[in-house]
Amino acid sequence: MGRAFVYVILGGGVAAGYAALEFTKRGVSHGELCIISEEPVAPYERPALSKGFLLPEDPSRLPSFHTCVGANEERLTPKWYKEQGIELVLGTQVKSADFRRKTLLTAAGETISYKILIIATGARALKLEEFGVKGSDAENVCYLRDMGDANTLVDLMKSFPGGNAVVIGGGYIGMECAASLVINKINVTMVFPEEHCMARLFTPKIASYYEDYYKSKGVRFIKGTVLSSFEIDSDGKVAAVILKDGSRLPSDMVVVGIGIRPNTSLFEGQLTLEKGGIKVNGKMQSSNSSVYAVGDVAAFPVKLFGEIRRLEHVDSARKSARHAVAAIMEPNKMSEFDYLPFFYSRVFALSWQFYGDNAGEVIHFGDFSGSTFGAYWVNKGHLVGSFLEGGTKDEYEAIAKVTRLKPAIENIGELERQGLGFALAI
Ligand code: FDA
Numbered sequence: 454m455g456r457a458f459v460y461v462i463l464g465g466g467v468a469a470g471y472a473a474l475e476f477t478k479r480g481v482s483h484g485e486l487c488i489i490s491e492e493p494v495a496p497y498e499r500p501a502l503s504k505g506f507l508l509p510e511d512p513s514r515l516p517s518f519h520t521c522v523g524a525n526e527e528r529l530t531p532k533w534y535k536e537q538g539i540e541l542v543l544g545t546q547v548k549s550a551d552f553r554r555k556t557l558l559t560a561a562g563e564t565i566s567y568k569i570l571i572i573a574t575g576a577r578a579l580k581l582e583e584f585g586v587k588g589s590d591a592e593n594v595c596y597l598r599d600m601g602d603a604n605t606l607v608d609l610m611k612s613f614p615g616g617n618a619v620v621i622g623g624g625y626i627g628m629e630c631a632a633s634l635v636i637n638k639i640n641v642t643m644v645f646p647e648e649h650c651m652a653r654l655f656t657p658k659i660a661s662y663y664e665d666y667y668k669s670k671g672v673r674f675i676k677g678t679v680l681s682s683f684e685i686d687s688d689g690k691v692a693a694v695i696l697k698d699g700s701r702l703p704s705d706m707v708v709v710g711i712g713i714r715p716n717t718s719l720f721e722g723q724l725t726l727e728k729g730g731i732k733v734n735g736k737m738q739s740s741n742s743s744v745y746a747v748g749d750v751a752a753f754p755v756k757l758f759g760e761i762r763r764l765e766h767v768d769s770a771r772k773s774a775r776h777a778v779a780a781i782m783e784p785n786k787m788s789e790f791d792y793l794p795f796f797y798s799r800v801f802a803l804s805w806q807f808y809g810d811n812a813g814e815v816i817h818f819g820d821f822s823g824s825t826f827g828a829y830w831v832n833k834g835h836l837v838g839s840f841l842e843g844g845t846k847d848e849y850e851a852i853a854k855v856t857r858l859k860p861a862i863e864n865i866g867e868l869e870r871q872g873l874g875f876a877l878a879i
């Protein structure tokens with residue numbers, strides 16, 4: 454027994470929500486589209502989980518951040534899906550996919566068939582156990598990928614007012630959670646293996662600005678090392694984090710953000726994979742022409758850099774999803790996806806945006822002792838990436854525009870002298 458749809462979206466996160474909106478804009482009929490999600494709630498803006506959701510006062514809660522409010526679009530509540538005749542199959546894990554028969558098998562034993570499948574399974578948080586550390590299933594250790602995790606984090610913060618938290622990882626989750634913990638009046642120690650925070654993107658100079666700011670808020674940094682084990686008490690809770698050098702950090706709670714792995718296991722051997730994700734073309738179509746992939750799980754050609762990339766950011770999830778639906782619904786009209794990578798974060802009173810690629814020589818500009826500064830990346834004679842902290846809307850638009858244009862840079866000194874003015878003059 455099973456149900457049949459024309460279009461099925463596997464996964465119910467950010468990309469699924471934006472795909473659903475695009476389907477309705479392009480005239481999907483009632484009963485044609487189904488979304489299957491392991492999560493018990495309709496698609497929501499995942500970035501809220503490390504920001505508004507964790508605030509001590511007036512925290513964001515659903516339905517306020519269902520997609521697609523993050524891009525100033527309609528807010529798609531469960532009622533909206535019902536009105537549009539879109540089937541939401543929630544709290545349901547897909548266990549296997551049979552691309553020959555065009556069917557998906559759910560954990561409940563239902564077979565759901567499709568003509569066109571969009572894979573939007575996102576990613577899962579890497580576990581410390583995958584690095585040989587045991588004990589991260591203790592009740593006062595949390596990861597942060599979905600609403601269940603975010604609820605755990607909120608409960609832990611409430612259980613230990615004024616307590617000690619150790620944050621493992623100096624990437625996006627580590628930085629955003631550390632800020633939220635501080636706002637909740639928890640003492641924070643961050644531990645990560647690199648020499649500075651946000652090592653995948655920040656230069657040492659940029660990182661030192663944020664680290665100094667965090668230090669001024671009371672955050673302690675232990676860099677260049679990792680934890681070796683947890684000290685577990687008689688209740689099975691983590692009492693302390695033990696580092697590689699033997700030092701001991703007493704902890705009431707631990708937050709772990711050590712990266713992600715795309716959810717591709719159902720498709721291995723059936724689809725071509727690349728960069729850890731599902732390889733797609735400029736229409737977001739995989740090696741199987743009836744199967745598309747979008748969001749964190751998709752490795753797609755970034756035309757601007759002539760390379761296949763897999764991005765782990767919300768803007769890419771939103772736009773790749775919309776592009777896939779457009780390509781499915783109007784295949785003859787659609788051109789190749791031409792995406793400018795865009796990342797951002799907001800913590801405390803700080804806010805930065807980055808566009809493009811952080812490759813090549815770095816040119817910093819602005820006032821690193823003030824509140825507005827940035828950097829350009831120049832690779833093979835062209836400006837390829839731009840970062841700005843504390844910009845205005847116009848300034849962010851200017852750095853996005855200049856990065857998309859990839860201008861030739863003949864005089865690095867002149868670019869440095871002009872700084873943000875270079876982008877504003879374009
Ligand atoms: P997403 O993870 O959103 O959704 C995947 C969905 O698939 C989930 O609902 C999952 O349950 C489901 N699924 C997976 N396997 C399944 C199966 N077998 N059966 C059924 N369902 C299955 N980015 C950014 O640019 N700015 C930001 O500020 C933030 N902030 C941020 C905070 C936090 C806490 C996280 C975890 C992430 C961010 N991000 C971000 C990243 C951003 O949220 C991310 O890039 C998008 O959510 C990716 O959207 P997807 O739809 O691809 O995956």
Ligand code: NAD
Pocket residue numbers: 503584621622623624625626627629644645646647651652653679680709710711712713765766767796797798799
């Ligand atoms: P990340 O890749 O940003 O950072 C991982 C960090 O883990 C590294 O910086 C490193 O410090 C640390 N690390 C790696 N191995 C370790 C080990 N063995 N022990 C200790 N530390 C280790 O990943 P994340 O911070 O976990 O974020 C998860 C996902 O969520 C990413 O896809 C990210 O893009 C997304 N996210 C994005 C935003 C944003 O764009 N503003 C915000 C939150 C989350």
